Amino acid sequence: MGIGDVTRPLCRAAVEALKQASDQMGTEEGFHGYGPEQGYAFLRDEIAYYYERTSGVKLFSDEIFISDGAKSDLGNILDIFDIDNVVAVTDPVYPVYVDTNVMAGRKIIKLQANFENGFLPMPTKDLEADIIYLCSPNNPTGAAYTKDQLQKWVDFANAHGSVILFDAAYESFITDENVPRSIYAIEGARSCAIEFCSFSKTAGFTGLRCGYTIVPGGLVRDGIQLRKMWLRRQTTKFNGVAYPVQRAAQACLLDDGHKEIMENIAYYQKNAEVMAKTFSELGWPYTGGKNSPYLWVKCPDEKESWAFFDELLEKASVVCTPGSGFGQNGEGYVRFTSFNTHENTEEAMKRIREFFS
Numbered sequence: 001m002g003i004g005d006v007t008r009p010l011c012r013a014a015v016e017a018l019k020q021a022s023d024q025m026g027t028e029e030g031f032h033g034y035g036p037e038q039g040y041a042f043l044r045d046e047i048a049y050y051y052e053r054t055s056g057v058k059l060f061s062d063e064i065f066i067s068d069g070a071k072s073d074l075g076n077i078l079d080i081f082d083i084d085n086v087v088a089v090t091d092p093v094y095p096v097y098v099d100t101n102v103m104a105g106r107k108i109i110k111l112q113a114n115f116e117n118g119f120l121p122m123p124t125k126d127l128e129a130d131i132i133y134l135c136s137p138n139n140p141t142g143a144a145y146t147k148d149q150l151q152k153w154v155d156f157a158n159a160h161g162s163v164i165l166f167d168a169a170y171e172s173f174i175t176d177e178n179v180p181r182s183i184y185a186i187e188g189a190r191s192c193a194i195e196f197c198s199f200s201k202t203a204g205f206t207g208l209r210c211g212y213t214i215v216p217g218g219l220v221r222d223g224i225q226l227r228k229m230w231l232r233r234q235t236t237k238f239n240g241v242a243y244p245v246q247r248a249a250q251a252c253l254l255d256d257g258h259k260e261i262m263e264n265i266a267y268y269q270k271n272a273e274v275m276a277k278t279f280s281e282l283g284w285p286y287t288g289g290k291n292s293p294y295l296w297v298k299c300p301d302e303k304e305s306w307a308f309f310d311e312l313l314e315k316a317s318v319v320c321t322p323g324s325g326f327g328q329n330g331e332g333y334v335r336f337t338s339f340n341t342h343e344n345t346e347e348a349m350k351r352i353r354e355f356f357s
């Protein structure tokens with residue numbers, strides 16, 4: 001039995017919006033062709049309102065760019081940066097940040113994330129980086145930066161002229177008041193940070209594809225607004241997201257749809273609780289589970305990631321993700337996901353308890 005990321009189906013409100021918009025596309029008056037490349041105003045305005053009500057953050061609609069997902073944007077954003085820019089990533093890391101920069105040929109510095117710092121590395125005096133990737137809540141470790149910690153990163157970036165690329169793909173899993181859902185909840189972030197977000201994990205758009213990137217007007221480097229650079233990049237290389245998909249995304253932020261997607265989040269959170277309880281009972285140290293759909297578990301008996309993966313598979317027929325695939329510091333850890341059914345999660349935890357108690 002596998003427990004890879006299995007998101008719940010699209011909510012009813014999204015399906016209805018998708019159907020209606022698809023029907024419209026077959027009519028003279030409702031047909032939508034090219035553009036706007038940066039996304040329709042109805043969705044950008046709705047996202048701005050979502051930020052205001054969930055984070056107290058005010059965004060201008062023209063700072064929000066709709067795309068076919070955060071992964072594309074995280075790779076594409078590099079088009080607006082110089083090849084000589086030095087990049088800092090955490091280790092372990094969501095591999096997209098590393099691989100896209102390796103393909104481009106940029107120098108990469110690793111920020112050491114480990115059990116001692118709660119997998120949340122902080123800026124050091126000797127750090128020299130033009131681009132800093134932060135992912136909070138983190139994939140794979142589930143760790144999430146507090147307001148004070150993020151403030152230190154923002155202050156560092158503003159003092160050094162660095163740009164933070166902030167991946168907020170898991171913001172809707174945050175429950176702690178002290179953990180910001182957006183970097184723009186931090187003072188000074190508008191002059192140093194670009195934020196990426198996605199409807200994939202929040203609303204099950206893993207197959208439908210929709211995400212967005214926020215580039216604030218106040219973010220200026222070498223006298224140039226990065227918002228304008230990104231707009232130019234997108235209008236040059238991208239022709240926008242399908243109209244029905246954008247209508248479906250909008251539906252997920254409106255009353256009924258939002259209620260439904262938050263019920264799904266609560267469903268995953270329940271799975272995370274069950275897993276956290278099991279690992280605590282077994283005495284397996286872990287991070288995440290709270291504010292995050294992932295639990296990052298230290299392999300028992302100092303086992304290596306793949307050795308423990310094999311053991312779990314052979315003894316309990318349970319699949320996890322070996323931590324070593326996320327970087328050197330991931331060796332000796334595995335990642336468990338709460339994106340699954342209650343039944344599968346309960347069954348997997350039951351088997352783990354049977355074989356490892």
Ligand code: PLP
Pocket residue numbers: 068069070071072094135138139167169197198199200205206210211
């Ligand atoms: N960012 C993080 C941290 C992720 O874990 C993922 C997907 O696993 C993505 C971005 C990709 O999101 P999308 O499906 O919108 O491309």
